[in-house]
Amino acid sequence: MVEKKIKNIHIIINPAAGKNEPVLAIINKGLKDSGIRWEILITKKAGDGLQFAKVAVKEGVDAVAAYGGDGTMMEVAGxxxxxxxxxxxxxxxxxxxxxxxxxxxxxxxxxxxxxHHGPHEIKAVDMAQYNHCHFITGMVLGFGADLVKGADRESKNKFGILAYFFSAAAVLQRLKLTRYDLKIDGKEYRVKGLTCLVYNVGNLGFSKISLDKHIDISDGLLDVMILKKANLSFLKLLVTTFLTRERPENYELVEHWQGKDISLSSSRKQIVQCDGEVIEPISLHIKVIPAAIKILVPKLVPKKENKTIEK
Ligand SMILES: [Mg+2]
Structure with missing residues (x-):
């Protein structure tokens, strides 16, 4: 991973993004004396982010910035x-x-x-392809945006996070048991559960709380998890996860596999959420695309628990 000198950048802004802040003023202030040539593009409809990014590549820019949430990043990354x-x-x-x-x-x-001030480095990040689309963060079967509401709370607000965990548990308890048929790198599995996740990232929007310590955004593998029960033991698991910032392994409650090529269908029609957007429920064939995209990330002083540091 090396630092990259950026002299020419396109900035794609999703004006419908959730935060209310003076984006243009901040960008102008940040870049006006930097010597960097920059151009702003505003998205108006779905698909604009993807097209703007493709045009930027053709024009030979050094980087493409995107302002928005996970849905915007998914488009531009495409x-x-x-x-x-x-x-x-x-x-x-x-x-x-x-x-x-x-x-x-x-x-x-x-x-x-x-x-321009850095220090930054360029990290190669995996993406996943399913049917004719792709994602970066992950795909969830079983529940929609209701569970992710409040997922961007300040990590300092510990009780807010705990409250979120319990509301998530309440949503999960309302889900009906579904049979999942999976084929992961040629091996078949049939498991009953409440929700199935195909994930490339470890967090749910909270810093330092990981769905599973083995998940790595750059390891060339996707993580598949099925939550089998949302009972009292599951609440205990949530509390332990909250306190230790990491989910303890519990195969009675959560099945977990890793793989590169995943076929997945559910016996019951379930909502499918992909990078935060709800997509049509379909039977899915998902493949990892290792090191599909380069992302500018902060260069950090190595810490043991920090996942973005090279091992
Ligand atoms: Mg991975």
Whole structure:
């Protein structure tokens, strides 16, 4: 991972992003004396982010920045996939799971300062392809946006997070048991559960709380998890996860696999949420695309528990 000198950047802004802040003023202040050539593009409809990113690549920019939430990042990443042009994440959405995973500052000025003040480095991140679409953070079967509401609470607000965990548990308890048929790298499994996750990131939008310590955004593998029960033991598991910031292993409650090629269907029609957007429920074939995209991330002083540091 090396630092990249950025001289020419396109900035794609989703004006419908969740945060209310003077984006243009912050960008102008951050870049006006930097010597960087920059162009702003505003999305008006779904698909614009993807097209703007593709055009930016053709024009030979050094980086493409995107302002928005996970849905915006997914679109722009789609246009940068397979190229060497890095994505600069400017977290502006109501859910910023990708930004949280990569330790991108939540404050726009700080996130923006990474471009020219750094220190930054370029990290290769996996993406996943399903049917004719793709995702970065993950896919959830079984529940919609109701569970993710409040997922971007300040990590300092510990009781807020605990309250969120319990409301999540309440949503999960209302789900009906479904039979999942899976084929992971050629091996078949049939498991009954409440929800199934195909994940590329470890967090749900909270810093330092991990769905599973083995999840790595750059390991060339997707993580598949099925929650089998949402009973009292599950509440205990949530509390332990909250206190230790990491989910303890419990195969009675959670099945967990890793793989590169995943076929998945459920006996009951379930809502499918992908990178925070609800998609049509379908039978899914998901494949990892290792190191599909380069992302500009803060260069951190190595800490044992920090996942973005090279091992
Ligand atoms: Mg992975």
């Amino acid at each position: 246009g940068l996939m397979g190229t060497e042009v890095p994505l600069v994440i400017l977290p502006g959405g109501s859910a910023n799971v990708l930004a949280t995973e990569l330790n991108i500052p939540k404050d726009l000025k700080e996130a923006f300062a990474l471009i």
